[in-house]
Amino acid sequence: MSASFTKSTARNIFYGGAVFFFLLFVALTLDTVQALPKRDNRANLTEQVARGKKLWEVNNCIGCHTLLGEGAYFAPELGNVYQRRGPEFIKAWIKAQPTGAPGRRQMPNFHLNDAELDDLVAFLKYSSEINTNNWPPNIEG
Amino acid sequence: MTSSAMATARAASVSAAANDPLTNVQLKYRSQAVAKPYFVAAIGLFVGQILFGLIMGLQYVIGDFLFPEIPFNVARMVHTNLLIVWLLFGFMGAGYFLIPEESERELHSPKLAIITFWVFLVAGALTIVGYLAVPYATLAKITGNDLLPTMGREFLEQPTITKIGIVLVALSFLFNLSMTVLKGRKTSISMVMMLGLWGLAIFFLFSFYNPDNLVLDKYFWWWVVHLWVEGVWELIMGAMLAFVLVKVTGIDREIIEKWLYVIIAMTLISGIIGTGHHYFWIGAPAYWQVWGSVFSALEPIPFFMMTLFAFNVVNKRRREHPNKAAVLWALGTGVMAFLGAGVWGFLHTLAPVNYLTHGTQITASHGHMAFYGAYAMVVMTMISYTMPLMRGREANSNAAQVVEMWSFWLMTVAMVFITLFLTAAGILQVWMQRMGDTPLSFMATQDKIAFFYWLRELSGVVFFIGLLLYIVSFFIRGNERASA
Amino acid sequence: MNTATPGLVAPPRVPGDLAMWFFILAELAVFGIFFAVYGVARQRDAALFAAGQAQLLLWPALLNTLLLIAGSAMVAAAVRAFAANLVASGRRYLLATLLLGGGFVAIKGWEFATKFGAGITLSSSDFWMFYLSLTFFHFLHVILGLVIVAAVYVHARRGAYDAANHDGVETAAAYWHMVDLVWVVLFALVYVAR
Numbered sequence: 001m002s003a004s005f006t007k008s009t010a011r012n013i014f015y016g017g018a019v020f021f022f023l024l025f026v027a028l029t030l031d032t033v034q035a036l037p038k039r040d041n042r043a044n045l046t047e048q049v050a051r052g053k054k055l056w057e058v059n060n061c062i063g064c065h066t067l068l069g070e071g072a073y074f075a076p077e078l079g080n081v082y083q084r085r086g087p088e089f090i091k092a093w094i095k096a097q098p099t100g101a102p103g104r105r106q107m108p109n110f111h112l113n114d115a116e117l118d119d120l121v122a123f124l125k126y127s128s129e130i131n132t133n134n135w136p137p138n139i140e141g
Numbered sequence: 142m143t144s145s146a147m148a149t150a151r152a153a154s155v156s157a158a159a160n161d162p163l164t165n166v167q168l169k170y171r172s173q174a175v176a177k178p179y180f181v182a183a184i185g186l187f188v189g190q191i192l193f194g195l196i197m198g199l200q201y202v203i204g205d206f207l208f209p210e211i212p213f214n215v216a217r218m219v220h221t222n223l224l225i226v227w228l229l230f231g232f233m234g235a236g237y238f239l240i241p242e243e244s245e246r247e248l249h250s251p252k253l254a255i256i257t258f259w260v261f262l263v264a265g266a267l268t269i270v271g272y273l274a275v276p277y278a279t280l281a282k283i284t285g286n287d288l289l290p291t292m293g294r295e296f297l298e299q300p301t302i303t304k305i306g307i308v309l310v311a312l313s314f315l316f317n318l319s320m321t322v323l324k325g326r327k328t329s330i331s332m333v334m335m336l337g338l339w340g341l342a343i344f345f346l347f348s349f350y351n352p353d354n355l356v357l358d359k360y361f362w363w364w365v366v367h368l369w370v371e372g373v374w375e376l377i378m379g380a381m382l383a384f385v386l387v388k389v390t391g392i393d394r395e396i397i398e399k400w401l402y403v404i405i406a407m408t409l410i411s412g413i414i415g416t417g418h419h420y421f422w423i424g425a426p427a428y429w430q431v432w433g434s435v436f437s438a439l440e441p442i443p444f445f446m447m448t449l450f451a452f453n454v455v456n457k458r459r460r461e462h463p464n465k466a467a468v469l470w471a472l473g474t475g476v477m478a479f480l481g482a483g484v485w486g487f488l489h490t491l492a493p494v495n496y497l498t499h500g501t502q503i504t505a506s507h508g509h510m511a512f513y514g515a516y517a518m519v520v521m522t523m524i525s526y527t528m529p530l531m532r533g534r535e536a537n538s539n540a541a542q543v544v545e546m547w548s549f550w551l552m553t554v555a556m557v558f559i560t561l562f563l564t565a566a567g568i569l570q571v572w573m574q575r576m577g578d579t580p581l582s583f584m585a586t587q588d589k590i591a592f593f594y595w596l597r598e599l600s601g602v603v604f605f606i607g608l609l610l611y612i613v614s615f616f617i618r619g620n621e622r623a624s625a
Numbered sequence: 626m627n628t629a630t631p632g633l634v635a636p637p638r639v640p641g642d643l644a645m646w647f648f649i650l651a652e653l654a655v656f657g658i659f660f661a662v663y664g665v666a667r668q669r670d671a672a673l674f675a676a677g678q679a680q681l682l683l684w685p686a687l688l689n690t691l692l693l694i695a696g697s698a699m700v701a702a703a704v705r706a707f708a709a710n711l712v713a714s715g716r717r718y719l720l721a722t723l724l725l726g727g728g729f730v731a732i733k734g735w736e737f738a739t740k741f742g743a744g745i746t747l748s749s750s751d752f753w754m755f756y757l758s759l760t761f762f763h764f765l766h767v768i769l770g771l772v773i774v775a776a777v778y779v780h781a782r783r784g785a786y787d788a789a790n791h792d793g794v795e796t797a798a799a800y801w802h803m804v805d806l807v808w809v810v811l812f813a814l815v816y817v818a819r
Binding site: 005006007010011013014017018021022024025028029031032033035036039040042045049050053054056057058059060061062063064066067068069070071072073074075076077098100101102103104105106107108110126127130131132133135136137138139140141 | 200201203204205208209212213214215217218276277278281282286290292293294295298329351353354355356357359360395398399400402403405406409410413414416417420421422423424425426427429430432496497499500501502504505574575576580581582583584587
């Protein structure tokens with residue numbers, strides 16, 4: 001009898017493989033979630049940082065910037081901007097937008113008050129201290 | 142003419158017409174026609190997507206273009222959300238067309254399909270209007286984001302109420318199709334399509350999980366995005382491609398379905414753990430660099446197989462189908478998906494490379510060709526095959542097909558150039574901003590690579606011309622049947 | 626097969642389903658890549674890996690190697706039995722495979738329990754990451770192998786196989802041999818090689 005290549009074997013391999021790898025993925029996820037407390041800087045995840053994350057979201061910062069390399073590529077990486085520029089520069093910069101420089105990429109003014117600016121900076125500081133396995137390669141992001 | 146002569150002439154024209162692929166074809170099941178509005182909406186939204194893409198491309202080089210009326214982030218969320226929604230309309234139309242045919246019965250409720258269509262279209266349109274009309278923070282406030290905050294993440298910018306609407310639309314769609322399948326014939330193509338569509342809906346639920354913990358936020362965000370486009374969407378794509386290939390080649394369905402299972406098995410075997418290639422630098426443990434690299438390196442395999450498989454079955458075809466354009470789209474989908482998703486994906490998937498390229502124009506170059514090659518093209522393959530049928534003919538006239546094929550080549554070649562120019566920009570960006578002892582700042586680097594952004598924008602204009610030509614092809618009459 | 630023309634050589638055939646062979650090759654490729662990456666990592670930090678290896682117990686691993694090899698022998702015997710129409714014998718050999726594989730799972734499970742109990746995780750060190758990843762990934766494959774052999778056993782009990790038709794048994798055997806082969810390499814690389 002010649003060798004076969006049956007649809008049912010292929011189907012079984014599909015279902016078996018899908019279940020197998022999904023279970024493995026769940027196992028690795030459980031391990032990851034258990035390993036995170038030592039990596040994700042949650043000790044600094046204060047209510048202020050949480051407010052800062054909300055501000056980050058409702059102003060859609062990710063629509064122009066990247067955070068830990070994820071997002072849009074129109075404007076600089078902000079995961080390490082706290083180290084690159086420091087809190088005072090960040091607040092001043094946000095308050096001073098838009099620059100209006102002709103032809104330069106423009107950032108809106110989000111009309112944030114001082115408390116909100118502090119919240120956002122706290123979020124960026126928290127983000128910069130997450131263990132990202134040494135990413136980005138340098139201070140420019 | 143005498144009445145009997147007229148009757149004879151009419152009878153002669155009917156029997157002649159029955160053999161003419163340009164006329165007199167009926168759908169196997171009348172309810173398949175509900176796919177038509179979905180496909181029309183898909184193309185309309187596709188046009189919108191590209192218009193906003195052109196706006197963004199110009200903003201890359203003329204930074205204050207349309208500022209402050211349409212800031213870059215607004216144009217971007219319109220561009221990406223329109224992409225996702227037009228592809229969803231395309232998948233839904235495909236489902237409404239192929240499930241009744243595979244199940245060998247009418248759709249459970251054509252009326253529900255049409256109601257769902259309008260709900261989705263209006264909700265989508267309102268959301269896009271919302272993005273454009275008010276500042277995003279205002280949209281968040283007026284849509285009650287504070288009650289359950291899900292806004293503000295890439296591709297998931299939709300207000301929470303829109304997301305809930307999407308879930309309801311999906312459930313209505315899945316209910317309709319599932320009821321059809323349950324009461325009818327179950328084929329591999331229909332089962333794989335349903336698995337993919339249910340998976341799409343289930344993984345979308347993770348978009349409602351938005352913890353304060355940024356690492357957890359990002360970890361599970363990828364359970365929507367990666368498990369969609371490098372997971373269940375490939376099942377949908379495989380089923381659609383298999384359906385069209387069965388129809389246009391006449392090859393035994395057993396062979397095609399068997400290969401479909403092998404392809405999607407490789408998709409999930411490589412892609413599930415392959416999610417790890419997004420976990421290198423976001424705070425997850427370092428072992429993901431090994432697991433993610435090893436498994437994601439295998440992700441091109443299913444795309445390679447799809448290409449081999451498509452060319453093989455077309456080569457061994459048992460019939461000459463008059464719809465040449467559909468065959469071109471099907472073959473093109475395999476090739477472009479393999480290049481864009483497979484090859485370009487592989488180029489930056491290994492952790493040591495990705496360390497340098499993460500979050501650069503390399504990412505954008507891969508993303509554009511992958512989405513176009515895999516998903517835009519498979520939807521257009523489906524539309525190319527089904528639209529003539531829904532308009533009463535087996536294939537369009539030769540003239541119309543020629544124009545359609547021109548549009549295929551314009552869009553496809555333009556996309557290749559977009560990808561090449563962004564790759565060049567990305568390599569330079571990595572070199573200048575991420576390497577060496579005196580790296581340039583982000584903004585300084587962007588200035589230096591502007592030349593490639595101009596070339597990209599030019600390619601984008603050509604792409605748009607191709608898209609316009611695609612629409613024109615639907616309105617070309619012609620009376621010559623396409624030659625074999 | 627052409628039995629009508631005496632003297633004609635029977636065409637070469639591949640045992641079992643070709644789809645399974647495709648996946649066996651894919652599996653071997655993945656394990657191969659993993660082993661290669663392990664090799665590179667070990668070269669980079671030989672001291673760490675040597676220290677880790679020293680904490681591994683050799684006897685359970687050796688026992689496991691014998692269990693898997695014996696399992697391979699049993700499943701190969703099952704194939705021969707079905708080919709000779711000795712279906713009752715074939716079923717018993719399949720059961721033996723299940724028992725031996727079950728032994729592997731028990732011993733390996735105990736090994737994992739002791740390691741986790743000592744607080745070792747994937748994040749403990751590069752060595753432990755590779756050790757746990759490789760052995761756990763293989764462990765899951767043994768379990769899958771047991772599921773496949775059990776499914777074949779159930780089919781056999783329903784009389785699905787005989788001398789002319791036992792592709793399913795050959796497919797299961799091919800898979801089991803792959804799992805066995807991978808373990809032998811793993812055992813040599815991770816437990817033994819200094």
